[in-house]
Amino acid sequence: MPLKIMILKFFNNFTSEAQRRWVVGSLVLVGGLVFLAWYYMGLGLRNEPAVSQELTSATPVLEDVELEEAMFYSQLEDDRVQCELCFRNCVIPEGERGFCRARENREGKLKSVVYGRPAAVHIDPVEKEPQHHMLPGSDILCIGTAGCNYACNHCHNWHLSQRAIEDMRVYELPPEEVVARASEGDVPTISFTYNDPIVSYEYLYDTARLAQEEGIKILWHSNVAINPEPLKKLLPYTDSITVDLKGFSEEAYANSEAELEPVLEALEIIAEHDVWLEIVNLVIPTINDSPEEIRALSEWAKENLGPEVPLHFSRFTPAYRLTDLPPTPVDTLEEAASIAEDVGIHYISIGNVPGHRRNSTFCPECGERLIHRVHFSVLENKIEDGRCSECGHEIPGIWK
Ligand code: SF4
Numbered sequence: 001m002p003l004k005i006m007i008l009k010f011f012n013n014f015t016s017e018a019q020r021r022w023v024v025g026s027l028v029l030v031g032g033l034v035f036l037a038w039y040y041m042g043l044g045l046r047n048e049p050a051v052s053q054e055l056t057s058a059t060p061v062l063e064d065v066e067l068e069e070a071m072f073y074s075q076l077e078d079d080r081v082q083c084e085l086c087f088r089n090c091v092i093p094e095g096e097r098g099f100c101r102a103r104e105n106r107e108g109k110l111k112s113v114v115y116g117r118p119a120a121v122h123i124d125p126v127e128k129e130p131q132h133h134m135l136p137g138s139d140i141l142c143i144g145t146a147g148c149n150y151a152c153n154h155c156h157n158w159h160l161s162q163r164a165i166e167d168m169r170v171y172e173l174p175p176e177e178v179v180a181r182a183s184e185g186d187v188p189t190i191s192f193t194y195n196d197p198i199v200s201y202e203y204l205y206d207t208a209r210l211a212q213e214e215g216i217k218i219l220w221h222s223n224v225a226i227n228p229e230p231l232k233k234l235l236p237y238t239d240s241i242t243v244d245l246k247g248f249s250e251e252a253y254a255n256s257e258a259e260l261e262p263v264l265e266a267l268e269i270i271a272e273h274d275v276w277l278e279i280v281n282l283v284i285p286t287i288n289d290s291p292e293e294i295r296a297l298s299e300w301a302k303e304n305l306g307p308e309v310p311l312h313f314s315r316f317t318p319a320y321r322l323t324d325l326p327p328t329p330v331d332t333l334e335e336a337a338s339i340a341e342d343v344g345i346h347y348i349s350i351g352n353v354p355g356h357r358r359n360s361t362f363c364p365e366c367g368e369r370l371i372h373r374v375h376f377s378v379l380e381n382k383i384e385d386g387r388c389s390e391c392g393h394e395i396p397g398i399w400k
Protein backbone atom coordinates (compact mmCIF):
# COMPACT_ATOMS: atom_id res chain seq x y z
CA MET A 1 0.00 0.00 0.00
CA PRO A 2 1.49 3.42 -0.94
CA LEU A 3 2.67 5.48 2.02
CA LYS A 4 0.25 8.37 1.26
CA ILE A 5 -2.80 6.07 1.45
CA MET A 6 -1.51 4.50 4.69
CA ILE A 7 -1.17 7.95 6.27
CA LEU A 8 -4.70 8.99 5.12
CA LYS A 9 -6.17 5.74 6.48
CA PHE A 10 -4.35 6.27 9.76
CA PHE A 11 -5.84 9.76 10.14
CA ASN A 12 -9.35 8.58 9.11
CA ASN A 13 -9.37 6.51 12.33
CA PHE A 14 -9.70 9.79 14.21
CA THR A 15 -13.11 11.22 13.49
CA SER A 16 -13.07 14.59 15.26
CA GLU A 17 -10.81 17.57 14.50
CA ALA A 18 -9.71 17.65 18.17
CA GLN A 19 -8.53 14.01 17.99
CA ARG A 20 -6.56 14.73 14.80
CA ARG A 21 -4.90 17.79 16.34
CA TRP A 22 -3.96 15.74 19.37
CA VAL A 23 -2.37 13.04 17.18
CA VAL A 24 -0.46 15.58 15.06
CA GLY A 25 0.71 17.39 18.22
CA SER A 26 1.92 14.13 19.76
CA LEU A 27 3.80 13.16 16.57
CA VAL A 28 5.51 16.58 16.44
CA LEU A 29 6.47 16.28 20.12
CA VAL A 30 7.90 12.75 19.72
CA GLY A 31 9.73 13.81 16.54
CA GLY A 32 11.21 16.80 18.39
CA LEU A 33 12.41 14.63 21.27
CA VAL A 34 13.99 12.12 18.86
CA PHE A 35 15.76 14.99 17.05
CA LEU A 36 17.07 16.43 20.32
CA ALA A 37 18.34 13.00 21.45
CA TRP A 38 20.07 12.50 18.09
CA TYR A 39 21.55 16.01 18.19
CA TYR A 40 23.00 15.70 21.70
CA MET A 41 24.25 12.16 21.13
CA GLY A 42 25.92 13.52 18.03
CA LEU A 43 27.63 16.17 20.12
CA GLY A 44 28.64 13.51 22.62
CA LEU A 45 30.19 11.37 19.92
CA ARG A 46 31.92 14.37 18.42
CA ASN A 47 33.42 14.90 21.84
CA GLU A 48 35.18 11.51 21.64
CA PRO A 49 37.23 12.06 18.51
CA ALA A 50 38.98 8.92 17.41
CA VAL A 51 39.74 8.02 20.98
CA SER A 52 37.67 5.33 22.62
CA GLN A 53 35.76 4.59 19.41
CA GLU A 54 37.23 1.62 17.50
CA LEU A 55 39.21 0.75 20.63
CA THR A 56 38.43 -2.52 22.32
CA SER A 57 39.50 -3.42 25.79
CA ALA A 58 40.37 -6.82 27.25
CA THR A 59 41.70 -8.34 30.44
CA PRO A 60 45.45 -8.62 29.85
CA VAL A 61 47.38 -11.88 30.07
CA LEU A 62 50.98 -10.85 30.58
CA GLU A 63 52.86 -14.07 31.37
CA ASP A 64 54.20 -14.61 27.87
CA VAL A 65 54.33 -10.98 26.82
CA GLU A 66 57.63 -9.11 26.47
CA LEU A 67 57.33 -6.14 28.84
CA GLU A 68 58.96 -2.71 28.52
CA GLU A 69 62.05 -2.41 30.71
CA ALA A 70 61.78 0.20 33.44
CA MET A 71 64.02 3.24 33.73
CA PHE A 72 65.61 4.09 37.08
CA TYR A 73 66.33 0.90 38.97
CA SER A 74 69.33 -1.08 40.15
CA GLN A 75 69.98 -4.82 40.31
CA LEU A 76 70.71 -6.38 43.71
CA GLU A 77 71.84 -9.81 44.90
CA ASP A 78 69.55 -12.83 44.56
CA ASP A 79 67.82 -11.44 41.47
CA ARG A 80 66.20 -8.68 43.53
CA VAL A 81 65.87 -5.17 42.08
CA GLN A 82 65.45 -1.77 43.64
CA CYS A 83 63.11 0.67 41.89
CA GLU A 84 64.44 4.23 42.12
CA LEU A 85 61.50 6.04 40.63
CA CYS A 86 59.59 7.27 43.66
CA PHE A 87 60.09 7.94 47.37
CA ARG A 88 59.32 4.31 48.26
CA ASN A 89 62.43 2.92 46.53
CA CYS A 90 60.88 -0.56 46.66
CA VAL A 91 63.16 -3.58 46.86
CA ILE A 92 61.37 -6.21 44.78
CA PRO A 93 62.12 -9.97 44.81
CA GLU A 94 62.04 -11.92 41.53
CA GLY A 95 58.50 -12.47 40.22
CA GLU A 96 56.92 -9.81 42.42
CA ARG A 97 55.70 -6.25 41.98
CA GLY A 98 56.36 -3.00 43.83
CA PHE A 99 53.93 -1.19 46.13
CA CYS A 100 52.27 0.44 43.09
CA ARG A 101 51.51 -2.93 41.38
CA ALA A 102 52.69 -1.39 38.08
CA ARG A 103 56.34 -2.53 38.06
CA GLU A 104 57.44 -6.14 38.16
CA ASN A 105 60.73 -7.93 38.72
CA ARG A 106 61.08 -10.38 35.83
CA GLU A 107 64.16 -12.52 36.01
CA GLY A 108 66.16 -9.83 37.74
CA LYS A 109 65.02 -6.94 35.52
CA LEU A 110 62.42 -4.32 36.43
CA LYS A 111 59.59 -4.13 33.89
CA SER A 112 56.56 -1.89 33.46
CA VAL A 113 53.34 -3.90 33.25
CA VAL A 114 51.25 -0.83 32.30
CA TYR A 115 53.32 0.52 29.37
CA GLY A 116 50.93 1.05 26.44
CA ARG A 117 48.03 -0.49 28.37
CA PRO A 118 45.76 2.28 29.66
CA ALA A 119 42.61 1.29 31.50
CA ALA A 120 40.94 4.67 30.96
CA VAL A 121 40.99 6.77 27.78
CA HIS A 122 38.69 9.80 27.68
CA ILE A 123 38.28 13.31 26.39
CA ASP A 124 37.76 15.79 29.25
CA PRO A 125 37.77 19.57 29.52
CA VAL A 126 41.12 20.88 30.81
CA GLU A 127 39.17 22.52 33.68
CA LYS A 128 38.54 19.04 35.10
CA GLU A 129 42.20 18.48 36.03
CA PRO A 130 41.87 21.32 37.25
CA GLN A 131 43.99 23.67 35.15
CA HIS A 132 42.67 27.22 35.10
CA HIS A 133 45.58 28.91 33.33
CA MET A 134 46.01 26.49 30.44
CA LEU A 135 44.06 26.89 27.18
CA PRO A 136 40.70 27.61 28.89
CA GLY A 137 37.80 25.57 27.54
CA SER A 138 40.01 23.22 25.51
CA ASP A 139 39.88 19.42 25.37
CA ILE A 140 42.49 17.07 26.81
CA LEU A 141 43.03 13.43 25.87
CA CYS A 142 43.22 11.69 29.25
CA ILE A 143 45.13 8.47 29.86
CA GLY A 144 45.01 6.48 33.10
CA THR A 145 46.56 3.12 33.95
CA ALA A 146 46.43 0.59 36.76
CA GLY A 147 48.32 1.21 39.99
CA CYS A 148 49.50 4.02 42.23
CA ASN A 149 52.37 4.75 44.59
CA TYR A 150 49.88 6.16 47.15
CA ALA A 151 46.99 4.42 48.88
CA CYS A 152 44.66 7.33 49.69
CA ASN A 153 41.74 6.31 51.86
CA HIS A 154 39.55 8.78 49.99
CA CYS A 155 40.58 7.85 46.43
CA HIS A 156 37.83 8.45 43.85
CA ASN A 157 39.68 6.37 41.25
CA TRP A 158 40.47 3.43 43.53
CA HIS A 159 39.11 0.97 40.97
CA LEU A 160 42.13 1.93 38.82
CA SER A 161 44.72 3.01 41.36
CA GLN A 162 44.31 0.30 43.98
CA ARG A 163 44.00 -2.74 41.75
CA ALA A 164 46.32 -4.84 39.61
CA ILE A 165 46.14 -4.60 35.85
CA GLU A 166 44.77 -8.16 35.63
CA ASP A 167 41.70 -7.01 37.59
CA MET A 168 40.56 -4.65 34.84
CA ARG A 169 40.11 -4.36 31.11
CA VAL A 170 42.77 -2.37 29.26
CA TYR A 171 43.38 -0.98 25.78
CA GLU A 172 46.44 -1.64 23.64
CA LEU A 173 47.59 1.93 23.00
CA PRO A 174 51.32 2.49 22.51
CA PRO A 175 52.71 6.05 22.72
CA GLU A 176 52.63 6.58 18.91
CA GLU A 177 48.94 5.69 18.92
CA VAL A 178 48.13 8.08 21.78
CA VAL A 179 49.82 10.94 19.95
CA ALA A 180 48.24 10.02 16.61
CA ARG A 181 44.76 9.97 18.13
CA ALA A 182 45.24 13.35 19.79
CA SER A 183 46.55 14.73 16.52
CA GLU A 184 43.73 13.27 14.40
CA GLY A 185 41.11 14.46 16.89
CA ASP A 186 42.60 18.00 17.03
CA VAL A 187 43.06 17.66 20.79
CA PRO A 188 45.78 20.12 21.81
CA THR A 189 46.86 18.38 25.04
CA ILE A 190 47.48 14.86 26.30
CA SER A 191 47.02 14.39 30.03
CA PHE A 192 48.25 11.46 32.12
CA THR A 193 45.79 11.43 34.98
CA TYR A 194 43.23 9.42 37.04
CA ASN A 195 45.88 7.23 38.74
CA ASP A 196 49.33 8.62 39.48
CA PRO A 197 51.34 8.81 36.22
CA ILE A 198 54.63 8.33 38.07
CA VAL A 199 53.96 4.58 38.07
CA SER A 200 53.60 4.58 34.27
CA TYR A 201 56.73 6.74 33.91
CA GLU A 202 58.16 5.10 30.76
CA TYR A 203 54.78 5.29 28.98
CA LEU A 204 54.43 8.97 29.90
CA TYR A 205 58.04 9.77 29.01
CA ASP A 206 57.89 8.18 25.55
CA THR A 207 54.48 9.73 24.83
CA ALA A 208 55.69 13.15 25.97
CA ARG A 209 58.73 13.07 23.69
CA LEU A 210 56.61 12.12 20.68
CA ALA A 211 53.93 14.67 21.57
CA GLN A 212 56.49 17.45 21.69
CA GLU A 213 57.63 16.57 18.16
CA GLU A 214 54.01 16.85 16.99
CA GLY A 215 53.34 20.15 18.79
CA ILE A 216 50.94 18.54 21.27
CA LYS A 217 51.14 19.66 24.88
CA ILE A 218 51.72 17.31 27.82
CA LEU A 219 50.03 17.69 31.16
CA TRP A 220 50.19 15.29 34.11
CA HIS A 221 48.25 15.21 37.32
CA SER A 222 50.28 13.76 40.14
CA ASN A 223 51.20 13.62 43.80
CA VAL A 224 54.78 14.31 42.58
CA ALA A 225 56.32 11.96 45.13
CA ILE A 226 58.88 11.23 42.42
CA ASN A 227 62.63 11.11 42.93
CA PRO A 228 64.63 14.13 41.68
CA GLU A 229 66.51 12.39 38.84
CA PRO A 230 63.49 10.95 36.98
CA LEU A 231 61.58 14.19 37.58
CA LYS A 232 64.32 16.31 36.01
CA LYS A 233 64.49 13.97 33.01
CA LEU A 234 60.76 14.34 32.36
CA LEU A 235 60.36 18.10 32.86
CA PRO A 236 61.80 19.18 29.46
CA TYR A 237 58.92 17.27 27.82
CA THR A 238 56.25 18.57 30.19
CA ASP A 239 54.14 21.69 29.63
CA SER A 240 52.04 21.66 32.75
CA ILE A 241 51.50 19.75 36.01
CA THR A 242 48.56 19.64 38.39
CA VAL A 243 49.85 18.62 41.82
CA ASP A 244 47.66 17.10 44.50
CA LEU A 245 48.99 18.45 47.77
CA LYS A 246 47.29 16.21 50.32
CA GLY A 247 47.72 18.66 53.18
CA PHE A 248 50.65 20.19 54.99
CA SER A 249 51.45 17.73 57.77
CA GLU A 250 52.79 14.18 58.03
CA GLU A 251 49.43 13.26 59.65
CA ALA A 252 47.54 14.36 56.54
CA TYR A 253 49.95 12.34 54.38
CA ALA A 254 49.46 9.26 56.58
CA ASN A 255 45.91 9.16 55.18
CA SER A 256 47.58 8.32 51.85
CA GLU A 257 50.27 6.03 53.35
CA ALA A 258 52.74 8.68 52.15
CA GLU A 259 55.14 11.42 53.26
CA LEU A 260 55.11 15.20 52.82
CA GLU A 261 58.86 15.90 52.47
CA PRO A 262 59.50 14.21 49.08
CA VAL A 263 56.57 16.16 47.64
CA LEU A 264 57.92 19.53 48.80
CA GLU A 265 61.33 18.66 47.38
CA ALA A 266 59.79 17.81 43.98
CA LEU A 267 57.68 20.99 43.98
CA GLU A 268 60.78 23.11 44.51
CA ILE A 269 62.46 21.41 41.54
CA ILE A 270 59.40 21.97 39.33
CA ALA A 271 59.27 25.65 40.34
CA GLU A 272 62.82 26.08 38.98
CA HIS A 273 61.78 24.83 35.52
CA ASP A 274 59.76 26.32 32.70
CA VAL A 275 56.66 24.26 33.46
CA TRP A 276 53.22 25.63 34.35
CA LEU A 277 52.09 24.46 37.79
CA GLU A 278 48.75 24.45 39.61
CA ILE A 279 48.18 23.07 43.12
CA VAL A 280 45.06 21.28 44.34
CA ASN A 281 44.36 20.79 48.01
CA LEU A 282 41.40 18.48 48.65
CA VAL A 283 40.15 19.76 51.98
CA ILE A 284 38.95 16.80 54.09
CA PRO A 285 37.13 17.36 57.40
CA THR A 286 39.33 16.44 60.41
CA ILE A 287 42.22 15.25 58.16
CA ASN A 288 43.69 18.51 56.78
CA ASP A 289 41.10 21.26 57.28
CA SER A 290 42.50 23.25 60.23
CA PRO A 291 43.05 26.97 59.52
CA GLU A 292 46.63 26.61 60.83
CA GLU A 293 47.42 23.87 58.30
CA ILE A 294 45.83 25.83 55.43
CA ARG A 295 47.84 28.93 56.41
CA ALA A 296 51.10 26.94 56.64
CA LEU A 297 50.44 25.41 53.20
CA SER A 298 49.63 28.80 51.64
CA GLU A 299 52.68 30.46 53.17
CA TRP A 300 54.98 27.69 52.00
CA ALA A 301 53.49 27.86 48.48
CA LYS A 302 53.89 31.63 48.27
CA GLU A 303 57.47 31.55 49.50
CA ASN A 304 58.71 28.55 47.53
CA LEU A 305 56.56 28.48 44.40
CA GLY A 306 55.56 32.14 44.16
CA PRO A 307 52.22 33.92 44.61
CA GLU A 308 51.17 33.33 40.99
CA VAL A 309 50.85 29.54 41.21
CA PRO A 310 47.08 28.93 41.38
CA LEU A 311 45.78 27.23 44.50
CA HIS A 312 42.57 25.20 44.25
CA PHE A 313 40.71 24.22 47.41
CA SER A 314 38.47 21.31 46.45
CA ARG A 315 35.53 19.84 48.26
CA PHE A 316 35.85 16.29 49.57
CA THR A 317 32.92 13.91 49.10
CA PRO A 318 32.94 10.47 50.79
CA ALA A 319 34.62 7.72 48.73
CA TYR A 320 36.45 4.38 48.95
CA ARG A 321 37.46 3.79 52.61
CA LEU A 322 36.55 7.27 53.83
CA THR A 323 32.79 7.09 53.85
CA ASP A 324 32.25 7.98 57.51
CA LEU A 325 33.17 11.65 57.04
CA PRO A 326 30.76 14.32 55.77
CA PRO A 327 31.41 16.34 52.60
CA THR A 328 33.49 19.44 53.29
CA PRO A 329 31.26 22.36 54.34
CA VAL A 330 31.41 25.19 51.79
CA ASP A 331 32.15 27.57 54.69
CA THR A 332 35.42 25.66 55.37
CA LEU A 333 36.49 26.06 51.72
CA GLU A 334 35.63 29.75 51.78
CA GLU A 335 37.65 30.20 54.95
CA ALA A 336 40.59 28.38 53.31
CA ALA A 337 40.33 30.71 50.29
CA SER A 338 40.26 33.78 52.59
CA ILE A 339 43.38 32.55 54.42
CA ALA A 340 45.26 32.02 51.12
CA GLU A 341 44.15 35.47 49.95
CA ASP A 342 45.34 36.99 53.21
CA VAL A 343 48.72 35.25 52.75
CA GLY A 344 49.01 36.82 49.29
CA ILE A 345 48.23 34.02 46.80
CA HIS A 346 46.94 35.67 43.61
CA TYR A 347 44.76 32.97 42.05
CA ILE A 348 42.54 30.98 44.40
CA SER A 349 39.64 28.80 43.38
CA ILE A 350 37.06 26.58 45.04
CA GLY A 351 36.46 23.27 43.28
CA ASN A 352 33.72 20.63 43.39
CA VAL A 353 31.16 23.31 44.29
CA PRO A 354 29.50 23.99 40.91
CA GLY A 355 28.35 27.57 40.48
CA HIS A 356 30.47 28.99 43.31
CA ARG A 357 31.83 32.47 42.53
CA ARG A 358 35.37 31.11 43.02
CA ASN A 359 34.99 28.66 40.11
CA SER A 360 36.04 31.74 38.11
CA THR A 361 39.41 33.48 37.72
CA PHE A 362 39.79 37.12 38.74
CA CYS A 363 42.43 39.71 37.90
CA PRO A 364 44.62 40.24 41.00
CA GLU A 365 45.20 43.86 39.94
CA CYS A 366 41.74 45.28 39.14
CA GLY A 367 39.42 42.49 40.36
CA GLU A 368 37.79 41.94 36.94
CA ARG A 369 36.34 38.47 36.42
CA LEU A 370 38.69 37.24 33.69
CA ILE A 371 37.42 33.73 33.10
CA HIS A 372 33.80 33.09 33.98
CA ARG A 373 33.44 29.41 34.84
CA VAL A 374 30.62 27.30 36.13
CA HIS A 375 32.20 24.05 37.34
CA PHE A 376 34.08 22.78 34.25
CA SER A 377 32.40 25.07 31.70
CA VAL A 378 33.96 28.31 30.49
CA LEU A 379 31.26 30.90 29.77
CA GLU A 380 33.53 33.87 29.03
CA ASN A 381 37.27 34.51 28.69
CA LYS A 382 38.50 38.09 28.92
CA ILE A 383 42.22 37.32 28.78
CA GLU A 384 43.75 38.87 25.66
CA ASP A 385 47.33 37.99 24.69
CA GLY A 386 47.98 36.83 28.26
CA ARG A 387 46.72 40.08 29.79
CA CYS A 388 43.65 41.33 31.61
CA SER A 389 41.51 43.06 28.99
CA GLU A 390 40.49 45.71 31.56
CA CYS A 391 43.79 46.85 33.10
CA GLY A 392 46.45 45.10 31.01
CA HIS A 393 47.91 43.18 33.99
CA GLU A 394 49.94 40.17 32.79
CA ILE A 395 48.29 36.87 33.69
CA PRO A 396 50.74 33.92 33.73
CA GLY A 397 49.79 30.65 32.08
CA ILE A 398 49.61 28.84 28.75
CA TRP A 399 47.21 30.75 26.56
CA LYS A 400 48.04 29.46 23.05
S1 SF4 B 1 57.24 3.45 41.38
FE1 SF4 B 1 56.20 1.66 42.28
S2 SF4 B 1 57.79 0.08 42.37
FE2 SF4 B 1 58.85 2.02 42.05
S3 SF4 B 1 59.42 2.72 44.09
FE3 SF4 B 1 57.45 3.68 43.60
S4 SF4 B 1 55.89 2.28 44.41
FE4 SF4 B 1 57.82 1.15 44.36
Ligand SMILES: [Zn+2]
Pocket residue numbers: 363364365366367368388389390391392393
Ligand atom coordinates in the same frame (compact mmCIF):
# COMPACT_ATOMS: atom_id res chain seq x y z
ZN1 LIG C 1 42.85 43.67 35.53
